[in-house]
Amino acid sequence: MPESKQAYLHIENLTKYFGEFVAVSKLSLEIFSGEFICFLGPSGCGKTTLLRAIAGLDPQSSGSITQDGKNISNLPPSERDFGIVFQSYALFPNLTVFQNVAYGLENQRLPKEEIRKRVASLLELVGMPEHTEKYPAQLSGGEQQRVALSRALATSPGLLLLDEPLSALDARVRVALRQEIRALHERLGVTTILVTHDQEEALSMADRIVVMNDGRIEQIGTPEEIYSTPASPFVADFIGVMNFMQGEIFSGKVRIGENTFSCETANIQDGRKVRLTVRPEDILCRTDSTSDQSVSLNSFAVKVESLEFLGSFCRLILSGPEGFGKLKADLSTHQVHELKVTQDSRLTAEFPSRNLRIFPESS
């Protein structure tokens, strides 16, 4: 997002207590107009609490929320400008699809004909032009969530809040709806916040991801940034799969046992304990037991403990020298055949410098 843009939603120093429990702790965040934001984190991290505070459903204990230049911190939900979709759909069971979508419009005292047209176009938008006279119980989960979505969009809110909207759906429907929601956002440009614990969902849908843990923001960034340059061990561990190793800074390099690895060490001083991380797909493997190992600085000998076939690729569990523990490395099925990898194979693993990241241990 361009920096010059004015923030549409501005959250400052927001804290929420439940009794003695701190659900959200002094959290500040800016969301820009038209952005698709994901709050991502494990359950209990405060992401839903934050969403409900923005909606005014469970007001924050302290801190302020500004929407579109207006301080909404003290407004009841009915005076805020948002549409909301829940995991449970929360469709009114005794009203038809049409009546559900028209629910908010009828309140604005629009003429009947206009309501009819608007509902029709909304249902068209979510790909459900038929079924208007059906009741929610007669629809599938995916269809219900589409109706809930068009109901939330009916009053043209400035902010769309999605609280784990896909979590109750089947895997296939979930993936399809992901793309549709994203496409819908592209078309309408409404600022959207999606709460999810599903990293794949966040990575595939969001413009920016807010990774949360223990009521705090761990990192804000594009999916690419979050994945390739995690800002903390938590993010590194939570997003994707990651290998962690204990090491020590030694003259600008990282030393683990007998091996040293060159990588970006910033200005961390010598002797500092660090955690070295590398993703399984970034580990390079080759069978060059004959060639000289010192050729490549970041390489070391490993043994294949086990192989797990995962369709398009294989996950190898490798045991390395002292200090490495068990490493996970992903190889394409093609590569596995080429290298003739089997259990107990001996390989050389290489950690490419640019794919290594280190986190200083808190002392």
Add this chain to the structure above:
Amino acid sequence: MSSVAALPVSATSVSGASSVRIRISRDDIALRSGLLLLITLLVVAVVFPLYTLLSKSFEDMDGEFVGLQNFREYFETPALFNSITNSLGVAISVAIIVLVLAFVYAYALTRTKMPLRGLFRGIALIPILAPSLLAAISLIYWFGNQGVLKSWLFGASIYGPIGVIMASCFWVFPHALMILVTALSTADARLYEAAEALRTPKWRVFWTVTLPGAKYGILSTGFIVFTLVITDFGVPKVIGGRFNVLATDVYKQVVGQQNFEMGAVVSLVLLLPAVVAFIADRWVQRKQVALLSARAVPFQPKADPLRDWLFFSFCSIIAFIFIAMLAMAAYASFITFWPYNLSFTLDNYDFDLMDGGGWEAYYNSIRLAIYCAVFGSGLIFLGSYLVEKTRGVTWLRTILHLGAMLPLAVPGLVLGIAYIFFFNHPDNPLGFLYGTMGILVICTIVHFYTVSHLTCLTALKQLDPEFEAVALSLKTPVWRTFRKVTLPVCLPALLDVASYLFLNAMTTVSAVVFLYSPETMLASVAVLNMDDAGDIAPAAAMALMIVYTSACFRIMHALLSRYLKRRTQVWRNQ
């Protein structure tokens, strides 16, 4: 639930910032005012009367405070004190007998393939349609001095503990059965399959799976039966003879001897076991919640001819006794002069010729029942809605909920006396209600408030808690969502509550017996008075009128519910 919403945050000082106060919307104001209004109503209709009763027990006839004088007097009067042991003895005996019989009956209904289960269930629920007095009257015809089966008692008299226990067992049976059927219906089939896979003998499955699963239902039944019996006054009044119990003592002190202070003392003594049973039952109920939350596969009994016929025989005997009880009262109500002239007559239904209020009493009862059903269900539903759906103000909602739970702990007799003291007080601006239909309606609604409140609350809790959040985001006023969604979805529960209130208003004696006036005589009270005057056949006839009316209403309710269910089947997920 968003109950934590506007809690005053205790930990604010930790964060160092001031707490955010959300501006109160117009809806919030309406809901909170509703809460306050209902709390006020309950305080006036429950708390104030009970307080007056309490203070009365510490006063002498002139209203002077005398401390524990009345209590000392009470415990020094053996005739009064004996009633405590009598009451406890009867209540515990009935609790044990009914628990065993109703458990077997409920087991037969839920866990066997015995034929005619629906019929047996219907027959066992008959007593709900009748005042408790009916059983006592019927027993007099069977086993009384002129009874057809008097010899079966081997010289023992039905007028006394035997009669009280037998009649009580009859009228509390359906209450016990309903809880036990529910408890036994919630079995998890997977437990039985696991037990079978482990080759567990059937008796061991019963002891290790069935009984523990129904444990809380059994305990709850025991408490409820105990409370119903110890606070019932109709049965011992009619068939107790010289056998005094707490409930009849209250009546004698207040109505017979006009000794209101002593009546207050006895009511407090009566209140004690009821409150203990209430608290114990609440505790049990809370435990049960955790048990039910598991995702269970419903249990389907398999046919087993020997077992099924054994249970069939058992249920047939019970059902036969039930029908015999009702049939004898019905038969006797058409007899000219038992047992000397057994010719058929309708004279006993000519209530206007008897002492006891005549047909007017019957019409009053119907009026009372309709008022209670209409106003009671509306008010109680509103109250439970406010408890469940108001945003914030947790403490107000808790107060209203506690206020709604309180009446369950207060026996009808105690409530009735408390109402006399409170509404008959010369300084009470609400005194104009005394002796009117109004006070009967209020008293009856309050008397049966708690069960209705819990029924509504259960229905409301089944709604998605996010409905209100969605409605708020769509800028819909709360009353519109209430009218368009909440009310239609909860309509079946609302009908159940209306029906419950109607039936109880038709059959109740205990509270209203202190509050009726000559103009507001009720059918159930008329049964009592006619029996008192020796007009047993007309008393039976009036009791039967109550049964017929209740049965008609029950059928109408069933038809309406079925129609509603069919109409809304499309959107109810069956």
